[in-house]
Amino acid sequence: MTRINVLHLGICILLPCVIATAASAQSTAASDDAATKLASQVCSSCHGPGGHSVSPTFPKLAAQQQAYLVAQIQAFKSGGRSEQEAHDYMLGMTTLIDDDTAAALARYFARQSPPHGVSSDPALVAAGQKLFTQGIGDRVVACASCHGDHAQGNGIFPRLAGQHAPYIVRQLKVIQGNLRNSPVMHGIIKNLTPEEMNEVAAYLQSL
Incomplete structure (x- = not known):
């Protein structure tokens, strides 16, 4: 097979791939x-x-x-x-x-810029930070283990840093009540008290 024929064969093989890639990029x-x-x-x-x-x-x-x-x-x-x-x-x-x-x-x-944190009651924030980073003994796993050390999230685990505290509290209650299909989260937060929800939400909002 001549060099030209080999080159022609290579182009014939690669061209559909290039076209498909370009079409995908355009799409x-x-x-x-x-x-x-x-x-x-x-x-x-x-x-x-x-x-x-x-x-x-x-x-x-x-x-x-x-x-x-x-x-x-x-x-x-x-x-x-x-x-x-x-x-x-x-x-x-x-x-x-x-x-x-x-x-x-x-x-x-x-790809948007992350939200800025909003300060809250320092005592609530401190308690929430401890809960987020350390958990509560055998009762509640540290939130950071899934959501990241800085609450930046990871894949299917959402970013929580800078989120509205009332929204976080509301979603924790929704998950506790099984109104969101989130069995992993339900198991983790099922024993979380309203006070603890407010604490961790205040901390996350401050980040």
Whole structure:
């Protein structure tokens, strides 16, 4: 086989791969553009520009873990999250979001700048820090073991740093009440008291 024929064969083999890669890149770029518009025109009305929510009713999404965001969109769509807020705000919204858009939205929010912490009662923050980093004996596992030393999150484990304290408390109660399909978290926090919830939430909000 001549050198030219070998080169031609190589091009024939590689060209479909290059075309497929380019098409995929174009598709991803289009999804990202659409997600940016959706985030700025729709999501921002509740979650704030760039996911920097100012209302504790709605979580801050800025710098949130990408895998976690995708999982939550899927949970809203499937009914895996059945708390009242899910029905009131997210159920109808997420039915219009396909998998590509969900992934693109997650990428958009994940790359935003992280929220700034908000100071709280120093005693609450200190108690919450101890709970987060050390847990409570055999009763509650240290939150940092899944959510990271700085509450930055990891994959399906969400970023909690800088999140609204009232939102965190509300979600802890929702998980305790099995209104969110989160068996691992339910097992970990089932013995958490309301006072302890307020403490760890105050600490996380301060980060």
